[in-house]
Amino acid sequence: MNKGVISSSPHPIPQEVMMSQSMGHGGSGVRMRGLYVLLCVVLALPGCRAFLPNFWSRVLTLSLDSYTHQFITEQGVLNVTLETLSMANTHQHRHTQEQAGLGRGFWHAVGEVVRSNAAMDFLSSTRSDPVYHFDSERVEEAMAMLRQFWAQTLLSAQAKEYQGARHSLGQLLHSLQDFYSHSNWVEMGQHSIYLHLLQPGQPAFPVATEDTPTCMECHSATCRDNLLPRLTQSQQYPLLLTTGYFSTYPPKPQGKCSHGGVLDSSRHQGAKGGINKDSTSPLFSPHHYLHVEAARLATTATLTVLRDLRDSVGYTSFLRLFSVKQPPALVFVMDTTGSMFEEITAARLRAHSIIQARANTPEQPGTFLLVPFHDPGVGPVYETENPEEFMSYMENLMALGGGDEPEMCLSAVQLALTHSPPLSEIFVFTDASPKDAHLYNTVRALTLEKQCKVTFLLTEDPSHKMKGRGRKRRRETLSPDRFALYSSLSSVSGGLTVFTTNSDIHRVSAIVEDNTAADKVTLLHAESDSDSALSHSFRVDSAVKSVTLHLTGELRQCVLSSPTDRTQSLLSQQGPLAEWERFQGLYRISLLSPIEPGQWHLNTLADGHITFNAIADSSVDFLYYFAVEANGTHPGLARVEGSVPTFLVLAVTGLSPNEEVSFSHVTLLGANGESLQKVWLNSSSSSSSSGEELVGWMASVPRVPFCVPSIRQRDRGGNRLERVSTEMIQPTDIKIQVLSIPRLVPGHSTTVRFDVQNHAPARNLTLTADDDRGYLSQRGPHSLSVGERGARAGLSLDSNYVVVHLTVVPPDPDMSPPSCSTMRVEHTCPGPTQWHRSQMDCLSGCDRQGTPTGDSLEENQPTPNHNYQSQRVREQTSPAQGENGYAELGPRLVQGNPPLNVAQWTGGMPQPLWVRYTSPCCSPQAELLVWDGAGNVRRCHLTSSQQRVVALGVLGSCGKVSFFLSWYEPVSIGKHLPICSPLHQGNPSDPSHSTCTARV
Template identity: 30%
Template sequence: MMAATESLMFLVVTILSLSGLIHSFKPLFSFSGNSMTHRVITQRAVLRKTAEVCRDIAASEGRDFRLSIDDSLSADKVQRACSTIGTSTSVLSTVMFHTSIANMYFSNAIVDVVFALSERHHFDDETFEGGRDVITSGVSAVKASVKLDNFVAGRWTLGRLCHTLQDFYSHSNWVELGKTAPYSSLIRPDEPLVNLAGPNTPTCRNCIGGNCADNLLPDLLQQGLLTSGYFNIFSSAKPEGKCSHGGFLDWTSRRDPVGGINKDDLGSSHGSLHHKAADLAVNATMELLEDIRVSVGDKNFLRLMGLSQSSVLCFVIDTTGSMSDDIAEAKRVSFDIIDRKRGTQEEPSAYILVPFNDPGFGPLILTTDADVFKDNINKLTASGGGDIPELCLSGLQLALTAAPPSSEIFVFTDAPAKDAHLKSTITALIESRKTVVTFMLTDVLAGRRRRRNFQGGYSSRRISQSDTQLYRDLARASGGQAIEVTKSDLSLVTSIIEDSSANAVVTVFQVVRNPGKPDNFTFTVDGSLRNMTAYITGASSLTFTLTSSTGVSQSSSQSSGPLASFTTAGNLRRLSWNTDNQTGSWEISVDSNNPYSVKVTGQSSVNFIFNLVEAHKGAHGDFSLKEGRALSGGNASLLVSVTGSDTVKVTEVTLFDTSGSTEVNGTLQSVGSGNFLVTFSAVPAGDFMVCLRGEDSSSTSRSTPSIFQRQASTLIKTSSISLTAQVNNTSIEPGSTISIPFTVATAINGVVNDTATGTFTVRANNDRSYTSTSPNSVTVAQGSGGKANGTVTLTVPANVTSGTDVTLTIEAENAAATDINYAVIRMSVAAKVSDVTRPVCREVSTSRNCPSSSSLCASSQWKFIANLTDGINGTGIDSVAIRQGNGTLNTSTVAGAGGENITVATYIASCCSQNVELSAVDKVGNVGTCVGQARALTTAVPVTTAAPVTTAAPVTAAAVNTTSSGGHTVSTSHCLLIAVVVSLLWK
């Protein structure tokens, strides 16, 4: 039975790979016409809402915010406007913002693959309740993720639910009903969905001659009834008289009433309304984002959107007996970074600490509070030991899944990895997250290490070259370095941590030679680069020469010369440029027959990100994010996004292998807003680096564009193994088990070989150590079409906190252990939410004692008090905040007569501040809004106390909790004679 179910599932997935099945706004690209895609809709909504939040923050702080919030926004414009650096020439990185937006629209796009036949994920077949459940349960999961600082998981969930919300406006007749605002009830589970066409209510008539403009029944429109089209790729059956979605793969559209009503693109059945539907989808997405914003607060909302130009500071530290010096140095360098950058634009956006030893690792500390990080790293002590290997890779796995994509992680150890079996898992996470890992390996050069044993004596043991090679391989895969140094010289190389924590660090050039050979490497330095630094690792016998664009040279025998100054410690040479002015072609010549690496970095706003995407076959092909490795010998496609400049022209994107013998040029196609689809034909087997070259005309001081070069740190690897896995739920309830089917096959020239047979080793790992089952191997049998299926199960403990994320990695390796591919699946743990009711507000009293003289309004105050409750069965009020107003808010918690907790909100403001809006958020993120308004009267009649809108019963219980938040006091000499009448309006 299981085998039959798996076979059916993979048959459906195979069918769904035909892009004609995509029955929504196009996921990523629209190659013809001006149709809007889910990518554009999501990006516009994110940029506009992010800009609005930054504008409101600037206003509350008395700062100017000069940016028009419209559809012309770009990530670079928004981040620069949101930045407090203050100058247009400042070095600002927008990589994290671009990456976060990409995560959301890639997650959005994958819904058309994973949930292509799900009516509720697309609002097909009049499944309005089901569609709303997808949205509201997803919103609850996002809020829970943010509460635990799991922003990466929150973005992936947010992207998927936005797809469903956006499809409503294309698949229903909301636009045809003349609606010009979003249907807010779709994000509010406590509100009824009204005016739905009943199951027996006819909704459409036949299209005439292919013209579907008037196929909705007049009675339906006159009564304002809501419907959506039916869609099926296998059967034409549908209820009598009902509308179809439409399109050549929708069989229901061939049955009376024929035709469709979708507005997915300009060529759809109701394509003339496509742009109206897309605009509404943008506004609806913004409305949803606003709900999340109010629930989580402005700061966490901006973190969810990825609006940060600084990286995280992430340490993975061995805490066994011989590591006391290393721990002390990690403390010193991290404290120095924190103390120098606190309160600046370069302050790390988050801090991550993972200790490890043997037999334990963790816990992971993830915080945005530098003092919390300091306290935890201060608590680390070096103790224990005995045997040499430690659980280094287990600790690194935690850090990789917790850190945002494109982060840099520093690992401190002086021991081999006891868990070397996790190497392929770590490599998969590095490639998937595009995270750089640098290892600080102490006393490796000495070849021996001393460690206090359990009896108080010392034991020593040589670390083999294979032990060290494991770290070198992982560093190379990530674009990091394996720095081998004595403990006494560790402080000489930790400057690399300070270098990487600087703002807007970019990789200009990077190469690894293994085996080593003498070679010359050229790279381009452009005018935007500052603080150029080169790192060369290799044997002590290595020599090098640096040559500038003007022909000036400096050899490795000159520690301080005309071009750079450099220091040597262990196997690392660090070169720091003396000037930022010499643009053009530079060269580094290295003379060594031993393995070595060269990396050149600088600070610049101009950078790029890339993601591997795969095409769906069919007449109207589109793309989705590809997990795992590209198939050897086949085509490979990248979506490349240039960051930091709106004036960049990309001229070339290439893949070159690490040996330098192969270079593959890509074909570029602009898809708008600095994004390029780059296609490579017949990529050979191997490891490749991505290099981008282009021209930047942003500087007005140059008559010709500046030529620039950037390189991605993470390697792209190809594989002859095809591994696909699909998960139908991105959220798992605590105490439940989820099954993830996967399929493995051998590919030749990028195509599955349907006659191949063989056995593959299977490994499945998750970063939470949850109970999991998977086959140890799968076998492709004769006559199976070249494929083998399997299933991984994952069980979440019942006591896991809602909002926790879990990353599952599935790997398949060939029998010869020479090739591997993987799939990385991200999921959130989300408890089912039963509290869907928003907090309720009732006014207790309002004082109105404002003076009649306008000159005295700034020195006089008015006050109102309200009770906020979440009901007997609610989860309780979690926070109350001022959304609008310049007064002071105090809250206290008391017990009501019925046993419910009541939050008493007391707001006091100047008589010159006439409006207040409070938001109350319960513990699962439901938001209620309370509005108070002071109205100026036209006559100078004294006013004492007017009757409140609703008067709450007196509360006599003592307060058990009190909080306070202050606002700005606004003074003016133009206040009229005011008598304050406050009304509370519940939204």
């Protein structure tokens, strides 16, 4: 993926970015392609209508008991993730323990889905478009958009473009959840989800035509029975679907239903009133009394999509999609010119040490990434989850060639950022300055967008360099600031820049191992250019297990003080508080156990620039974002741009649900660690799954770069906890908003439109754009002059960026699911003369045949006529990557015991696949789910003729029921192959025997 930077103007100036693709035409094997479009300015800061978007919406609408998009999405992802962990048998802990241990990366990934979901109500390109919200009876168009989101999500996940997948998944879930709130599906008396929305093969309901009246007049806030009989539970006519019209576009025909509520101007047109179920407030939702039922169906639909996604891509990919229990990625950017032998050796040895340490843990080894570079070559990117494969890449690195001193370093860092998971730390080994300095803004934007740290290990004196990079070199004095861009990038991202030597590089590289261990948090991060005495402090709490300090630069004095006033001079003695190591350019300090809780102090006297970084082992961390109040079609908190009254939203992760804590405030810190502003926190009253979610109001944000530490007060003892976000945030007066995210089709050109706004005096801006696939036809730089908007003086240097995730999909994606039919049913169950036996007797008699064991997640699955419980247990085999990158799933046990016999099947041949399935008499109903490689699913319902017997129960020999099935998938070149998995919906205490094979 790629990124670009955009600028803005006093009044919105629509800009366009042209893209063309030359990937060839058609073919269902086209993978997802991601584009980050960054539009850069010469100046620099990093920076509804539906169920209510997020927790703040409930406050603004005075409906604190409403279910929001945020809650439904968070709970859905959490439940399916815990369910998947239980099925995969990776851990057998209680779910509360699992939830606390999912990690900061998981909640960051969930947050990306939630924000993408909520953004549909805030972005100008989507908030007023009825297709994105199932409004104005645009049901067919909305279903087509929904299926496009599904295709994008699936393609992205299969291509391991997880960030793009999360973005499109959030959009999909928003529209899907809106259907149940904005349509008459609940009023029709439906108690199960509408499968046809994402599965064309399932039965469909007709949509009311434009000239068909749908509503009656309603003159009160609460509208009851205002839908015409044919749209509720009519017995005379086929039921019709309708959705409410909103505002003035498109115009509402006479007699149609409105969305309703005080924010909908169409509610005054006939038929007056509305039908939305977005909230429990009659002020905003005329059908507020049906909100809970709509939310229940939206939740079930969300769970179904997430399970289908998991079953389509495989358990492992699904867990990686949400960064579940993933250790930090190990990312190396390696200069491979002739002078880098020692550096390559150091990186190789350090990687081997990290891999060996991870091999001794039960967790997944994580992601490994290597990007080599030299002049003029960059790459390729070596990305793997296989530690042995990564070591093979490292072993094959050779230090060869050379030439001029500058190298293509930033190009390599850009590649690494593109492929790295969010929250990664990237380690760059080089002894050369950047030859591609023009990429700095793009790389900086990528760093901030992904919240990645970049650390540079430079094996060269910052003011001198050998001419030529081979073994025979002569000394040449070069610019002392030629590494300034490296230092700037590490500073803004929260990383380090270490100037060391070849002889010390291996020992200095210990910081790689320190920072890539699991559950690392930051207690202190500060920089200083002062030659005077400095004092910094950090707090150790009971959740911290070990503490390591990294100091870069040259120190003349360094004294460490404990909370009980014990001191140790770190440059002259080993003492009772810490052990320390000194290398060229780096001091590494480790506090000795037992570590005293409380405030620690570090008093130093330095020569020149110095960076302080204190990290610790702890599961407790936090995530945050800034937002502004949005009172549009759906009130809530939207992402902020510019220095306006702002909310700081903070979520603490890793806390046990049983842990009682209270939170007070955060203090915004400057680049040197000085206090800039205190922000008092209040609970959001949200039952957010991520833990305690807190909100603080700020009249304005600081006008200088700052970072966000988290301070909380624990229990009545007043013990405090501090965590620091290391990336530096700088305000901006430039706002960039993407207006359209078009569908990308191979072989065609398209345009991405965006607005640039300037909230400061008139000035000239420079616009650049970039992408990671080379599709952009206009990259810039482009100059534009923007007028004044606001009397306040702006920053002398300012910039902003925006990142867009785009997906290239086939022009005619495969949307046809496999067909399925029951060929024959056999049974040897007792006859109806034994109906008088109790069902409990049946359960006791059949239970011994194979009830699942171990922890499992139970969930009520309502259907039109029954309330079943589904128990899901464990996955039998791991998914593998097949041709074209699609997952081929092996036999998997969803519930019960084998066998389910599957005949041999030859791919590419138009022949049926035969399946035989056997179950006990107590469970004569089952549902077989069949997927193809494109993610299309067919639900095959299996029912024995002895269903009535089961309803009353039988005793004695349980017997068996055999189903003979076949399904047929029309096959053409490039057609996705079927994948299947059974989901039994029988008696929960007596599951049938069920397995499925996917090698079809």
